[in-house]
Amino acid sequence: MSKNILLFLLLAVSALTAQKTTSDQLAQFDFQKLQARLEIRPEQQEVLGSVHFTFAILEQADTLKIDGRKMEFSEVLLNGEKARFYTDDTGIYVLSTFAPSVSNELDLKYTAYPESAMYFINWQDKTPEAAREVWTQGQGKYTSNWLPSFDELREKLEFDLTYIFPKSYQLIANGLLKSRSENDSLITWQYDMEKPMSSYLVGMAAAQFDSLTENAASGVPLKMYFRKPEAGKAEATYRYSKEIFDFFEKEIGVPFPWQNYKQLPVVNFLYGGMENTGTTIFAESLMTDSIGFNDQNYVNVNAHELAHQWFGDLVTEHSGKHHWLNEGFATYYALLAEKEIFGEDYYYWKLYQTAEQLKEASDSGKGQAVLRTGNNSLTYYQKGAWVLHMLREQVGDAAFREGIKNYLNHYSFQNPTTEKFLTEMELVSGQDLEQFKKDWLEQSAFKASQALESLKRSEFIQQYLQVAGLREFPLEDKKELLRAALDFPVNDYTGQEAVHQLQGENSQVAYDLFEKALESGNLYVRQAVAQTMENIPQIFKKQFEGLLNDDSYITKEISFFKLWSQFPESRPAYFKKLKEVEGFYNKNVRMLWLTLNLVTPDYEPGKNADYYQELAGYAEKWQPIEIQQNAFSYLYQISAFNDASLESVILGTGNPNSGFRNYCRQLLQELLKSQEYRERLEALAEGMDAKAVSYLQSKLSP
Template identity: 30%
Template structure:
């Protein structure tokens, strides 16, 4: 793990232009919205009449609303009012000074052809099978593109939304459906939400769907995908029951709808009582072997409590929405799958955060300094936030944790909260002082980076713990388990200094030991211990955490005994995650004996473990891998294993692989995952003109979006061709934002300084804030690359590793957004 210091290489979260953001001061409150909206799906436009109920909080003669690119026709409050639009603000002159406590209803008529916020999907000659559809996406600040509002989470209001559509179409919105009114060839759906919600959680979806109802639960999917719906949604009733019992608070809305839409920008969006989900979550029986929608479904459902019922008061506290939803997702996963799955899920969450912290940036979980609120939707908010809650859970105990959550949800129901509000509730319920806990884990950046040395003699065990991070030491309780032939004992030590040393008397031979066996602390760890102890820990560890940490600690060991132990773990450990970690370690050892061991593990039963074995075999880049994995690509039961096999075959760089991989790109599988793996394999043939042309074609509009994204990124290895460079430049303005992101990443991968002006244009002009940020980070990657002395091979290799990690991180952030919001 990289140790952060005050060196030039440490990357900052804050991009140029970042500044402190604070909640707005408001002289009025919006208490209710009535919105009548008629979308024209063909013209990609909306016609609207809105009525806003407003209570004056301070004497004023002006109402200022957020409204972007709306063509305002008229505004009245009994009589017509003067107004003007300035940038993204709508300024309404009331014509008189209104007193504190008075009320006014503004009637606003407007039209729009939204470029954000309200999205249209239409078929064209390239995608003739797409359905006519429209959906909204408000978070973080896109609601203002389809209705005037205060586009900030602290302002919550009740709503009535009526949607006029052509007969045969369905309109879904927040709350309860009062009636469907027939008006000639059109229908009007009248929805009402009695719970107040912020503007970003208002939702409208229009399309033709198969509707599945289970009481107050509703699922809307494309008619041709109805048979796949149960695989994604059938656990929803159990999830609702689990969260109600765990949190002690009933599901807060009158219904819960989940609507699957085309071309959605995220994995899901937790609009109050009606979550919108990506079509990519629907999957067939074969994909269900090692893919589940449960993470996504439980995450968005948990938001109905954390984010919707109780909303963060300002974006700087967004972890109160996303950190809680991420941890609740883990809690349900553990309740439904068992503690092994829960522990490994938490470790993977931590790993994703560590990777962002190590190669992208570190920041406090709560920070008010940023460029745009979208910048905050990262691994720090989601994964570190979830891990902080896991630590808090252990710190106060399960009974007090759940009691505190119940009080928090009840106290701030239908309102907003800040991080200090959460702390105070926990202090009230537990009697513990928690300011230090929140200061070091939430308001401070970084985490402990532990180096553990172990010494053992006949009558004592000596353990030295160093906090190797550049910053000041953290303070926490660290569990150390000692395992003897007939007993085990856990000791807990307070860690508060840069270096701590402990001596534990023992009266029998120590078999093995583990640090933090229950994964209570968010930390990286490097352990120096005898090989035989690590092997025993791998074999005999009681928890998944212990066995995984042992497998990871063995990556620098290459003895036959270690390799045999790792092979046995792959074949016989009861949990697939340990097998996968053991395979990864063998892939890192890279001796011939390790390769032979992995070959013997290809038949491991669990598809996720088998996928890890195939990936590890690919790391050796041996030509014989081509024939070894050819049958895996052709007939494995798992799409994901086949995909990994395709990538591994490409790493052999055997010309024989090219035809096989090109053929694999034509396969039609869940999320085109096999085609993606094949394209990653073709990427290994950097500079090959024929493959470059092939990938250019695969990246063109009209191919499956996942194929296009993979091909676009792969083209970064082929930019020696002027045609490829020009094509990547054209993709920077592609219709699909993920293609634009991957075009940026490809240019960064190629380290093309001549691409900086084009990336700069994207950073300045792209509509999507995520694309803008990626463009800026890619410019920095290119600039960093040019600073290094290329003639020094070792430094060059290190630079490539760091660059690769940065680009991987951008891809993983993209994966996060695919899965969650």
Template identity: 25%
Template sequence: MSRTPRALAAVTLAVTAALAVSAAPAGATARFTPGAPGAGDPYFPDMGNGGYDVAHYDIGLKYDPDTKGIRAVTKIKARATQNLSRFNLDFLGPLTISSLKVDGQRASYERTGAQELVITPPKGLRKHRHFTVTVAYSGVPQTVNDATLGTSGWVPTPDGAVMVNQPFGAATVFPVNDHPTDKATYTFTLSAPQGLTTLSNGDLRGTWTRNGWTTTRWVMRHPMASELSMLAIGKYDVLTGRTADGTPNLTATDHAMAIKPDDAEKFHRQTAEVTDFQSALYGRYPFTSTGGIVVNGGFRYALETQGRPVYDLGSRLGRIPSEALLAHELGHQWFGDSVSPERWADIWLNEGFATYSEWLYAEESAGTPVQESFDAVYATPASDGLWNGVVSDPGRDHIFDGLVYDRGAMAVHVLRTIIGDGAFYRLLKAWPAEYRYGNASTEDFVRFAAELSGKNLDEWADAWLYSEGKPAL
């Protein structure tokens, strides 16, 4: 459920144009048409759907360690944005549906294409109507292994499983409108045999054990893109507390990573310190708790899952995330999580600012000037592949390449030199405040920065965002 009117308008316009939906004359029978089977993102045309806006996901999931599978019920609260004859959810992989209801009544459905769950309710859903979809299902969720984008979705671990969803993966575990422009709040109720820990985004609202099963309930009450949802099941050591500024802090480390108690406490403390440092730079921390989880998933990357990043350090037993990695993933809480991209081509707004967050923290903690970090990357020869591609439109298979991260951070720093430190530090707070819990595009950012600074930024944007090659300084 996107906050910004322009984000909702863009999605609604795309859906309306695709379906050519017209209002029925007064007194005439309403015309009901199918919702679009995609959100209109050219990088991932199958992701997301049109015709409705999700408000909340309530996911109840029971984990079976013998099969590494699940039994689950997902309840979705949504609002129709057109007169719907039918609508789609994204649901990927071999999970078997045992029941599907719309507003408590059985609805017909079919699974088509790569990930489409096509639902036809007993009767049409009028525009603006609120409705509920309840899906019961079971099986072993799919692990997505994409040749260029890596591993996502449901990832089995030696003692449980981890769910990581960027850019897609959520649909392997629960039916979802899987695009960043349809943010929603979440409740996860997770059950596993006693002795296993269950973790997710948000705040822990309850823990209970019955008949050998332990259940936890987690609530994310701020809008979240589906690709930022997470869960972890296994044997974890959990630490809780608050940052110096009072933000609740929960960190956890997988037993299999053999992290010493002192290092686990260091990870917890540094997470708090970075959170508070960035809150001073970027404005109020956007969520109700911070933290992080070190997992043993084998996918070898860290992910800015909302409010509680996931860190997979590969085979580096006994290691905790570096301060630079903490600064990167926690910086995403403002840039990427609270303010999410309008489309996947805009991902530099996530990764460029997160990488710049590393540079800012290196200056604070190690005395390394930001200019020095910039110079080290800018020294990369013009013939290097780093300078191939366009930052604002890297292409579907390059959204995690260096041009998005390093050239994105360099673009941020050059912008700083153009508008000056005073305007730049105002921008670091004003931008995430203006689009908090919503979505924004590259064009939105360029316009916003120009208006805030009073500078013409066309030349900067053309050279650093919209053109290929190494720009001259």
């Protein structure tokens, strides 16, 4: 047989079988377990592994597909015998006469060079302070980029993975660490799971981690990781973790389904967090100290990813159309946890805000039915959460909780549809939910008036809406009502709303109200003053300066800038006061301080070079992307990019994090408008990797 004919035959076979998707395979094969041993080589950005599958054959078949993207496979053994197979960019097809039988084995060796789903951070960079990490993101990216597995989420199996990784790093993955052994340069980490899950929930992260441990009321170990330089933020970041965990076990009524729960912050993550089974990975930029906690904290993501351990991981959506069964549930339960921690006003406030967004989308014809594929996240997450809020009101607390419990128990380790969930709710409530399904799950419009009726059960929302209803009135007509809204004890949201209505007002009445707001002592109402007051009269200066002391990095940043602008004679005092303040993870206060210092020529002129070095240093390519981005924005404002920071912008245009990538792309287009920057960018591009400069090249020669 000539080579060409063989090639033709192979193509014909693959053309036929490529039609077959992994979901068709569900009827033919049932995978039980994947045992794998993989060596991750971070400097080479490659994975070498051997995997062992055990499975049953349910129906006669001739092809078995394992997903494995752009992998090189070797030593393919089916039940111990060399097997026939071919591969394409999406995986390996094993050919045999598969006859129904209970226990079968497939072994293969592979090499992967993951382009997505596994990310290698800073392994080419020699900067000592750089965080060197490897972490994964399966959902939306496919675990099969680094581990032969199943893109189809209905194929659930047990994963027992052993990882080999360079010494001096901690490697954390799904399940229980059964053993850890090391030789001269490598550590072998053996993890063991007991229950099956979808492949997109496989996750690992390796970094120089430290950790805190607590035990839940039920005894489940809760392990909370952090990089050593972030140790000072561990307490505030993980605040309420145990409370949330204990609350969920009680509220949901089904014990936490996995062996342990670990949370891992990683640099340059793609999203807020990801609910890998028992092993949540989240953006390190959510880490915060106690002051930052007041404005931005990890509590919501913490609760959301933990809720997924039941809704998503234990019981997984049947398919994309039912995505709200994962995201709507996680969003709703996170809200319940926040209600427990921050109170009922907070709960209704968040629901009110999302109702406003949903109503706006709906009114402009952009409403989406929850039960549909291809929705935006507003629909799956927020409208999905509203579905559960309304359903609970309709069937009552007791029936709702009973229905949830039955749903989880009946469909554990399975992939139910929305209809199965509703049937459970009908059984416990005795109600026909057909109309509810039409109104809330199948209708693209948002039922805004029903939502408003529900929100009005909160007295706080009623008061808030009264104040918000004054927006269009002249100040003279509403001053007494605004004053009343600022009476002790002032509500965070109503108080802020009253202050925001003073925007652009310069009358004595307005300043009296500003003063009352400042005297309330409420952090958020005072923050609203910092945001709203444009001209600070001399007699107000002292009080406004008091905002620099508030426990809010937002308030500090805004009031610092306004005071610096309006009172040049007091600048030295402001610089001195905020000299030691870093601010949020992205160093918002520090970078503003450095920038204002650089543009204040008569203040510390001898230190300008140092301060510029520090600011430009935050734009270096090894810095976390949130820090780089903030530094870019200041360097842009003062037109002070050096070559290293320009290189960072170029590299950023190819970053896997879409928010940062888009920011860098827009910034690069702005920079290219300047002849000087254009020339420097062109010169830099010559010394850089072709792939890294592809976006820049496309803009240089359109």
